[in-house]
Amino acid sequence: MFKGSGEEFLQEKYKTEKRAKAFYKNQMLSYLNETMQEFIEAQEMMFVSTSDSNGKCDSSFRAGDTGFVRVINENMVMYPEYRGNGVMASMGNMMENPHIGLMFIDFFHSRNGLHVNGKAFIYENKELDTLQLTKKMRDDIRLKEGGKAERWIVIEVEEAFIHCSKHVPKLQKATKLHSGNNKGGDFFKVKESKKEVEFNR
Incomplete structure (x- = not known):
């Protein structure tokens, strides 16, 4: 069993300590600076990663109107949870x-x-009043979210750092939605697959 963090172990193993130290020093913060805050407030989507107490991971996608993730201050952000699959x-x-x-x-x-x-x-x-939200943010939430947000996730920031543009594709927004069912439903034909499994037992 190695000592220290997995990051440190692999940096030593693969001889990347110098690059890693430069990244920690020059690219990582424990809070959101002004440029980071502006970047977040300009986004319409994000990816969320969580894991349970046993370390089993889950990733999810969240999207909304521009600025749906709100910056409370340099140490805290929040995003709405909309109605989903339950x-x-x-x-x-x-x-x-x-x-x-x-x-x-x-x-x-x-x-x-x-x-x-x-x-x-x-x-x-109903618990949002316990947060130190500005009047402008409260009014913005009331105007843009209305009754859409069922609840909110508030994050206390511990690390913030760049993901460079290398290998990230540049996309273009569609001018209109494609016709047909865009909600997904049983897109991957899970019901059909389960019926086949039951039939073959």
């Missing part, structure tokens, strides 16, 4: 293990990304 996978993990990773990527302009790691807490709508 499984509560991400929030269930948060109940067991509060550690969370957010990944924002600007696919349309800079192609840079931002990692935000920290601890997540579930807030009901």
